[in-house]
Amino acid sequence: QTVVTQEPSFSVSPGGTVTLTCGLSSGSVSASYYPTWYQQTPGQAPRTLIYSTNTRSSGVPDRFSGSIVGNKAALTITGAQADDESDYYCVLYMGSGIYVFGTGTKVTVL
Amino acid sequence: EVQLVESGGGLVQPGGSLRLSCSASGFTFSSYAMYWVRQAPGKGLEYVSAISSNGGSTYYADSVKGRFTISRDNSKRTLNLHMSSLRAEDTAVYYCVKAGYCSSTTCYSPFDPWGQGTLVTVSS
Numbered sequence: 001q002t003v004v005t006q007e008p009s010f011s012v013s014p015g016g017t018v019t020l021t022c023g024l025s026s027g028s029v030s031a032s033y034y035p036t037w038y039q040q041t042p043g044q045a046p047r048t049l050i051y052s053t054n055t056r057s058s059g060v061p062d063r064f065s066g067s068i069v070g071n072k073a074a075l076t077i078t079g080a081q082a083d084d085e086s087d088y089y090c091v092l093y094m095g096s097g098i099y100v101f102g103t104g105t106k107v108t109v110l
Numbered sequence: 111e112v113q114l115v116e117s118g119g120g121l122v123q124p125g126g127s128l129r130l131s132c133s134a135s136g137f138t139f140s141s142y143a144m145y146w147v148r149q150a151p152g153k154g155l156e157y158v159s160a161i162s163s164n165g166g167s168t169y170y171a172d173s174v175k176g177r178f179t180i181s182r183d184n185s186k187r188t189l190n191l192h193m194s195s196l197r198a199e200d201t202a203v204y205y206c207v208k209a210g211y212c213s214s215t216t217c218y219s220p221f222d223p224w225g226q227g228t229l230v231t232v233s234s
Contacts, residue, residue, distance in 0.1 A: 034217050045224035101155040
């Protein structure tokens, strides 16, 4: 069974930079997995930040960026703000209509 | 504006059944696949079920296969999830989600947008 791994938590200072990663229990993440990143604040539904590795969704601030770093997908927040404090999930496309969500990363800004 | 409104959640006993519905508006419902994604309290997201635009193809996560049935009524712009033999571990917020699509140049977010969710609690 494929597991998509993310760091459980990160802490970042206001104005700082943090990079979250999204990896596979077996193998490397590439653009062919169409990595997508979602942000979820408490009590709210997730919203898309980044799709197809590095494309920002409409209305998403440019301090959010996506990439492939080594063998993982990555989400970088540059110049973190207080309202970036959220849970972040990646999802990877495994083919045949199957998607697997990552385990999620809780980001604290303090 | 795309809107997805779930209903039907509530408290059900283990072994019981429940039917969730999602009313869609703001887009051509019959042109898009649709998904159900759930989130147990304090836990992550789980891709539960999918249905193609015409209802002819479905997908179920192993955790719900044989117990859940996804369906849609394109004339009523409604997505359904019939859940039976419910277990405590099915307790979660269930989100109705519109599927993304791929153009000739890119693939858009696969899960966008999301409804507000409906809570299902399985407990005696």
